[in-house]
Amino acid sequence: MDQRQRRNANGWRLGVDVGGTKIATLLVDDDNRVWASVQRPTDTRTPDHALQSLADAIWETLKQADLPIRLLAGIGIGIPGQVDTQSGIVRHAVNLGWQSVDLRGFINATFGTACVIENDVRAAALGIQRYWLAGSIDSILYVSIGTGIAAGMILDGAVYRGSHGMAGEIGHARFGSSTIRCRCGNYGCLEAVVAGPAIANYAQSLLSTFPHSQLQHQTSITTSAVYTAAEAGDELGLAVAHMVGDQLAQALYTMVLAYDCDHIVLGGGVSRAGSAFFSPIEQALDGLRQQSSLAASLLPAGRVKLLDRDFAAGAWGGIALLDSQALARVAQAQLA
Numbered sequence: 001m002d003q004r005q006r007r008n009a010n011g012w013r014l015g016v017d018v019g020g021t022k023i024a025t026l027l028v029d030d031d032n033r034v035w036a037s038v039q040r041p042t043d044t045r046t047p048d049h050a051l052q053s054l055a056d057a058i059w060e061t062l063k064q065a066d067l068p069i070r071l072l073a074g075i076g077i078g079i080p081g082q083v084d085t086q087s088g089i090v091r092h093a094v095n096l097g098w099q100s101v102d103l104r105g106f107i108n109a110t111f112g113t114a115c116v117i118e119n120d121v122r123a124a125a126l127g128i129q130r131y132w133l134a135g136s137i138d139s140i141l142y143v144s145i146g147t148g149i150a151a152g153m154i155l156d157g158a159v160y161r162g163s164h165g166m167a168g169e170i171g172h173a174r175f176g177s178s179t180i181r182c183r184c185g186n187y188g189c190l191e192a193v194v195a196g197p198a199i200a201n202y203a204q205s206l207l208s209t210f211p212h213s214q215l216q217h218q219t220s221i222t223t224s225a226v227y228t229a230a231e232a233g234d235e236l237g238l239a240v241a242h243m244v245g246d247q248l249a250q251a252l253y254t255m256v257l258a259y260d261c262d263h264i265v266l267g268g269g270v271s272r273a274g275s276a277f278f279s280p281i282e283q284a285l286d287g288l289r290q291q292s293s294l295a296a297s298l299l300p301a302g303r304v305k306l307l308d309r310d311f312a313a314g315a316w317g318g319i320a321l322l323d324s325q326a327l328a329r330v331a332q333a334q335l336a
């Protein structure tokens with residue numbers, strides 16, 4: 001018998017993180033060993049093109065491991081948008097151009113396998129809980145800082161979605177006095193101030209104040225250039241990094257006051273800048289701790305962690321979705 005058939009009484013699982021620019025997959029066995037992973041661009045020309053890129057990424061993953069589809073217990077998918085986890089329908093996913101897309105139906109029809117879907121940031125929170133922090137962890141606040149900002153929460157051991165699947169939309173809360181217009185229509189939202197594009201814009205707006213900044217030599221300023229400059233001690237880079245740190249520290253403290261989570265994890269594209277991104281946040285949190293014993297007790301040093309840049313939280317979240325619903329065994333039984 002072939003190695004792939006001999007292993008695994010109960011579960012080859014495929015996790016997918018669907019983003020507006022790329023799709024990332026992971027295929028794991030019973031012992032959560034990774035047998036294949038694929039990254040490919042998302043084709044967002046039309047909703048159908050986006051679905052096709054998802055299907056292509058899944059086929060490519062199976063091919064990489066040479067795994068027959070019938071051995072797959074299920075596919076877990078994180079989607080950037082509002083999803084109905086019960087029906088498997090994606091209500092809105094702006095970046096994918098999806099509105100009322102029956103994603104589970106599409107996966108069932110295309111692959112003949114079980115499928116669980118979840119909002120991407122919530123799925124990532126699950127992936128972090130199960131496979132990054134590991135251990136018995138009851139409450140997590142995962143904040144993703146990328147093109148937008150959102151939080152995924154696990155509270156008292158369960159994913160928290162809210163009544164309309166909108167819990168954790170922290171990117172549209174205001175923590176400072178900024179009057180920058182947000183794409184939601186309001187002013188000064190967190191993501192209008194410190195998400196990736198906002199960071200680059202802020203640096204651009206300060207260029208004339210810092211004539212000797214290394215960012216003067218950039219044809220167009222990117223968030224990653226800002227953090228590279230900060231890392232090198234550039235004053236403009238540092239000024240921007242500290243503004244971001246102050247805002248995020250305020251936001252994190254507010255969320256911790258509201259939800260009292262044990263673990264706070266930061267991830268997303270902007271966070272991949274590493275210590276240049278994270279140190280100013282820690283400094284701002286230290287400031288809060290020194291000011292307030294309440295802040296010191298709720299946010300002790302080390303409670304906020306930076307996700308490893310190599311950990312594919314979203315795709316691991318897809319795997320975790322299958323675990324959490326014990327789908328592996330059920331689907332395998334159905335398909336056997």
Ligand SMILES: [Zn+2]
Pocket residue numbers: 171172173182183184185186189192
């Ligand atoms: Zn907003």
